[in-house]
Amino acid sequence: MLKGRIIFSMDEEIPQHVLLKISGYFHGIKIGYPLLLRKGIDGVKEILRKLEINEIIMDLKLADIDNTMINIVKQLDFANSFIAHSFIGIDGALGELKNFLDNNGKKLYLLASMSHKGWNDDFYPYIKTVIKSLNPYGIVAPATKPNVIRIVRDDFPDKIIISPGVGAQGGKIGDALCNGADYEIIGRTIYTSSDPENKVKEIIKIQEEKINECKKTST
Amino acid sequence: MLKGRIIFSMDEEIPQHVLLKISGYFHGIKIGYPLLLRKGIDGVKEILRKLEINEIIMDLKLADIDNTMINIVKQLDFANSFIAHSFIGIDGALGELKNFLDNNGKKLYLLASMSHKGWNDDFYPYIKTVIKSLNPYGIVAPATKPNVIRIVRDDFPDKIIISPGVGAQGGKIGDALCNGADYEIIGRTIYTSSDPENKVKEIIKIQEEKINECKKTST
Numbered sequence: 001m002l003k004g005r006i007i008f009s010m011d012e013e014i015p016q017h018v019l020l021k022i023s024g025y026f027h028g029i030k031i032g033y034p035l036l037l038r039k040g041i042d043g044v045k046e047i048l049r050k051l052e053i054n055e056i057i058m059d060l061k062l063a064d065i066d067n068t069m070i071n072i073v074k075q076l077d078f079a080n081s082f083i084a085h086s087f088i089g090i091d092g093a094l095g096e097l098k099n100f101l102d103n104n105g106k107k108l109y110l111l112a113s114m115s116h117k118g119w120n121d122d123f124y125p126y127i128k129t130v131i132k133s134l135n136p137y138g139i140v141a142p143a144t145k146p147n148v149i150r151i152v153r154d155d156f157p158d159k160i161i162i163s164p165g166v167g168a169q170g171g172k173i174g175d176a177l178c179n180g181a182d183y184e185i186i187g188r189t190i191y192t193s194s195d196p197e198n199k200v201k202e203i204i205k206i207q208e209e210k211i212n213e214c215k216k217t218s219t
Numbered sequence: 220m221l222k223g224r225i226i227f228s229m230d231e232e233i234p235q236h237v238l239l240k241i242s243g244y245f246h247g248i249k250i251g252y253p254l255l256l257r258k259g260i261d262g263v264k265e266i267l268r269k270l271e272i273n274e275i276i277m278d279l280k281l282a283d284i285d286n287t288m289i290n291i292v293k294q295l296d297f298a299n300s301f302i303a304h305s306f307i308g309i310d311g312a313l314g315e316l317k318n319f320l321d322n323n324g325k326k327l328y329l330l331a332s333m334s335h336k337g338w339n340d341d342f343y344p345y346i347k348t349v350i351k352s353l354n355p356y357g358i359v360a361p362a363t364k365p366n367v368i369r370i371v372r373d374d375f376p377d378k379i380i381i382s383p384g385v386g387a388q389g390g391k392i393g394d395a396l397c398n399g400a401d402y403e404i405i406g407r408t409i410y411t412s413s414d415p416e417n418k419v420k421e422i423i424k425i426q427e428e429k430i431n432e433c434k435k436t437s438t
Contacts, residue, residue, distance in 0.1 A: 011290070032283070033252075034290040040259050063282045063304055064251070065335045071230070071253040085282055087306050092335025116284045116311025120345065123306075 003027055004204035005177055007057065007162055009187030011035055013047065018196055020050060025200045027183055028055035030164075031079075036060075045078050057081040057109070057162075063088050066096035073101065081107035083140055086127040090134060098134055107137035112152045115142035115165035124148070128155055138162060138182075143171025146179045153180025173203055174210025222246055223423035224396055226276065226381055228406030230254060232266065237415055239269060244419045246402055247274035249383075250298075255279075264297050276300040276328070276381075282307050285315035292320065300326035302359055305346040309353060317353055326356035331371045334361035334384035343367070347374055357381060357401075362390025365398045372399025392422055393429025 007028040013035065023029070029051070036044055036058075048056060058076055062069045062084035073082055082101065084094060094110075101108050110131050113121055131139060138160035141152045145165075152161060160183075163176035167189030176184050186203065193199035226247040229238075232254065242248070248270070255263055255277075267275060277295055281288045281303035292301055301320065303313060313329070320327050329350050332340055350358060357379035360371045364384075371380060379402070382395035386408030395403050405422065412418035 011287070032287060033279075034287060034294075037255070037260060037291065037294045041256060060252075061282045063280045065333065068230070068251060068253060072256065075253075075256045085304075087304075088333065089335070089337030089339055091337035093333075093337045095337065114284065114307065114312075116308070118308030118310035118312045118314065120306075120308055123342065123345075126339065126342075 002204065003054075004200065005183045005207055006200070006203060007055070007183045007185045008190065009059075009164065009185050010047075010191075011187055012191065013039065014191045014196075016047070016050075018191075019047070021197050022190065022200050023051040023053055025204060026053050028057055028081075029053050030057040030059045030185055030187075032059040032061075041075060041078075048078065055080045055107075057083065059083045061085055061111070062097065064093070066092055069093070069097045070100045073097070073106070077104075079106070081109060081137065083109045083111065086110045086112065086130040086134075087123070090130060094130070094134055098136065108134075109138040109140050109160075109162065110134065110136045112139050112141045113145060113148045115144040115169050115171075121145070121148060124151070131156065140164065141176075141181065142169075143176040143181070143184060144169055146175060149176055149179040149181055173206045177207060177211055178214035221423065222273075223419065224402045224426055225419070225422060226274070226402045226404045227409065228278075228383065228404050229266075229410075230406055231410065232258065233410045233415075235266070235269075237410075238266070240416050241409070241419050242270040242272055244423060245272055247276055247300075248272050249276040249278045249404055249406075251278040251280075260294060260297075267297065274299045274326075276302065278302045280304055280330070281316065283312070285311055288312070288316045289319045292316070292325070296323075298325070300328060300356065302328045302330065305329045305331065305349040305353075306342065309349060313349070313353055317355065327353075328357040328359050328379075328381065329353065329355045331358050331360045332364060332367045334363045334388050334390075340364075340367060343370070350375065359383065360395075360400065361388075362395040362400070362403065363388055365394060368395055368398040368400055392425045396426060396430055397433035 008026045009030045056079045058079040141149045143163045143165040161181045163181035164185040165171045166184045227245045275298045277298040360368045362382045362384040380400045382400035383404040384390045385403045
């Protein structure tokens with residue numbers, strides 16, 4: 001099955017037969033506290049058990065001291081990757097978390113920016129130094145801010161960039177990819193569709209078309 | 220029973236008979252994701268059911284977009300208060316969270332700073348503008364940084380200030396109170412003691428002595 005450059009954001013439980021049908025099209029699934037609290041750890045494991053996806057990303061926006069973050073990720077060993085806030089800094093926080101994840105074969109994504117209006121991008125120079133110094137597996141940059149994705153791609157040519165804010169939050173499908181993201185994080189657009197499988201196929205087609213278009217423009 | 224200026228930080232489950240014996244001495248209990256994930260929402264409710272405390276504070280270091288944070292706090296309606304990160308900003312994040320909490324009789328605490336070394340206090344001027352503009356119930360400022368507590372108390376004379384980092388992380392009992400905090404958040408010092416009830420009484424005594432001392436010094 002052809003996989004799209006899609007990370008499926010599952011904030012709500014969707015029927016198991018629908019999920020089974022569409023999960024093959026996704027590179028990964030992103031899960032946050034809303035679903036984790038509602039279903040519990042065992043409930044989430046059960047939902048994920050039968051799916052064939054490459055990466056399970058826990059989007060907990062980790063932003064605490066080292067001990068607390070490590071205590072949290074230890075309990076979620078079914079996941080491959082964790083998203084944390086760059087803003088909290090390294091010593092006594094992200095540094096120790098990164099070591100723990102490295103030693104346990106897990107990946108760290110750091111937030112470069114967020115999609116909502118109130119996020120202050122004046123602090124990006126500081127965030128950039130944190131990311132440079134920590135060398136995480138990937139970076140999160142929002143589809144709602146194409147210029148931010150381009151800057152992050154310029155600053156970190158070799159990092160995986162994943163991009164939320166596509167669809168319901170305003171980003172258009174494929175645009176984040178054209179601006180330098182590797183995967184688009186899409187949720188509501190898929191699970192609120194009356195025909196999720198067709199919707200996913202449509203998204204993959206749009207992503208391919210957009211990528212082909214922007215390849216042409218850039219050469 | 221005499222209540223100390225203590226918020227008990229419960230990161231691990233402690234035996235119910237011990238908790239029943241000591242909880243009367245606490246103003247509040249602070250619970251984070253480590254215990255919440257381990258016990259689940261119903262498990263935490265069960266632990267709290269018989270306790271006589273004034274305030275249950277969920278220390279989730281909320282740092283996400285509005286929808287996600289509101290989805291989380293909605294599920295935790297047994298709590299009185301929630302701690303969030305100031306740095307995520309207001310529009311599309313803290314503003315909507317604050318409205319939701321206000322409308323549901325819940326309190327918001329905002330972080331002014333954190334206790335670990337890597338936290339960058341250069342951003343306090345920005346954080347201060349966020350707190351001023353949002354007018355939360357209370358503020359979190361670490362016992363490990365007495366000068367930060369004094370600045371926050373100066374900037375926000377009427378706000379409740381709660382102070383973590385007492386004990387295991389290095390802050391001395393009573394010092395945060397002398398510097399302007401209203402409550403000290405204490406965990407490990409109590410639950411790793413061989414006699415938690417006596418430990419709590421000892422802490423309350425030290426708090427009172429320190430407060431009397433610093434009252435003398437400041438007059």
